[in-house]
Amino acid sequence: MKQTICYLLALLSMVGCGGGGSSTTTTTNYADQPNLRDVSPVPLGVALGVGDFETKSSIRYSANAENYQALAAKEFNSVVAENVMKPEFIHPQENEYFWDDADYLVDFAKANNMQVHGHTLIWYQTLPNWMQNYSGDWEQMMIDHITTIVSHYSDSISSWDVLNEAFQDDGTERTSIWQQHIPDYIAKAFSAARTADPDADLYYNDYNLASAPAKLNAVLEMASDFKTRNIPIDGIGFQMHIDSNSPNLSQLRTAFSKAVATGLKIRISEMDVVMNPDGAYTGYASNIATQEHDRFKQVVALYLELVPLAQRGGITFWGLADNLSWIPNYYKHADWPLLFDSKLQRKAAWTGVYEALTEN
Numbered sequence: 001m002k003q004t005i006c007y008l009l010a011l012l013s014m015v016g017c018g019g020g021g022s023s024t025t026t027t028t029n030y031a032d033q034p035n036l037r038d039v040s041p042v043p044l045g046v047a048l049g050v051g052d053f054e055t056k057s058s059i060r061y062s063a064n065a066e067n068y069q070a071l072a073a074k075e076f077n078s079v080v081a082e083n084v085m086k087p088e089f090i091h092p093q094e095n096e097y098f099w100d101d102a103d104y105l106v107d108f109a110k111a112n113n114m115q116v117h118g119h120t121l122i123w124y125q126t127l128p129n130w131m132q133n134y135s136g137d138w139e140q141m142m143i144d145h146i147t148t149i150v151s152h153y154s155d156s157i158s159s160w161d162v163l164n165e166a167f168q169d170d171g172t173e174r175t176s177i178w179q180q181h182i183p184d185y186i187a188k189a190f191s192a193a194r195t196a197d198p199d200a201d202l203y204y205n206d207y208n209l210a211s212a213p214a215k216l217n218a219v220l221e222m223a224s225d226f227k228t229r230n231i232p233i234d235g236i237g238f239q240m241h242i243d244s245n246s247p248n249l250s251q252l253r254t255a256f257s258k259a260v261a262t263g264l265k266i267r268i269s270e271m272d273v274v275m276n277p278d279g280a281y282t283g284y285a286s287n288i289a290t291q292e293h294d295r296f297k298q299v300v301a302l303y304l305e306l307v308p309l310a311q312r313g314g315i316t317f318w319g320l321a322d323n324l325s326w327i328p329n330y331y332k333h334a335d336w337p338l339l340f341d342s343k344l345q346r347k348a349a350w351t352g353v354y355e356a357l358t359e360n
């Protein structure tokens with residue numbers, strides 16, 4: 001019964017029922033509006049669970065897999081693996097790659113005319129044990145890892161996060177197994193990826209690029225150093241795990257403008273908005289709907305305003321629906337950071353994105 005009422009309310013006024021509370025937004029009824037992928041001037045993506053360990057979100061193994069696939073293919077024209085292309089999952093043993101889940105995502109994307117963005121070749125996290133304990137030739141091991149994965153997907157993946165989160169917020173290089181064992185590892189990783197697939201766009205991806213200017217500066221210095229040394233790089237990914245206030249629009253404007261000035265492509269690569277940072281809300285209240293609408297709209301509009309067409313790598317949201325988001329697990333309380341509620345209905349955040357894409 002509650003489900004039916006929520007569904008009817010959602011149709012009438014874009015109410016989100018996922019958080020357990022009730023709310024209305026003041027905006028128009030957008031339930032019958034076109035799908036985002038059909039109105040978007042940029043590739044519009046979503047991160048999807050695929051593996052059997054992604055119990056709730058998997059588009060392959062979860063109880064709701066069919067519904068997730070239908071919604072993802074309806075609204076988006078680009079996908080990212082939320083986890084299954086990370087080293088721990090795709091390269092579990094030194095001489096063993098596990099392609100099955102990642103291939104499944106690629107096939108799903110092909111069948112639905114969607115692009116695939118690869119995430120992520122090199123990261124300090126989510127590493128298999130064998131890599132963490134490796135005692136051989138580290139540089140060769142990293143190059144083999146990158147070459148094997150990028151080559152496997154050279155016909156189906158057109159852009160990659162080569163390096164994820166290599167700098168700290170203060171602009172210093174993050175300590176990692178890669179950084180400890182391989183001099184100049186970032187440049188070597190990008191060069192290996194270019195050799196493996198000369199046509200793929202190669203991205204550096206990180207969080208807090210707008211709220212931590214020292215980190216963005218470090219990334220921009222790296223890009224300019226790469227230019228001098230003829231090391232390939234095509235783009236910068238702004239993860240955009242943000243909350244409703246920080247970074248503010250002026251910080252975002254400065255950061256996008258600086259990044260655009262490099263001439264590189266720019267992606268919003270993992271957007272979600274924490275609406276309940278200190279856990280004060282137990283349910284999805286009406287002021288949350290208004291705030292998320294405005295926040296998503298402003299960030300997407302700013303991206304479209306500041307990033308010229310030729311430099312737009314696209315916008316990807318980090319998950320399909322609120323109940324599948326990593327945010328509640330990470331912050332250990334309820335949150336509503338995405339475009340769809342747990343009934344897979346469009347929320348006020350969806351409306352904000354729709355408006356930004358269509359009013360531009």
Ligand code: XIL
Binds near residue numbers: 082239326
């Ligand atoms: C997160 C996934 O969403 C979770 O399912 C997983 O448990 C941990 O990683 N930055 C990234 C992403 O680049 O890969 C992270 O994804 C979120 C932060």
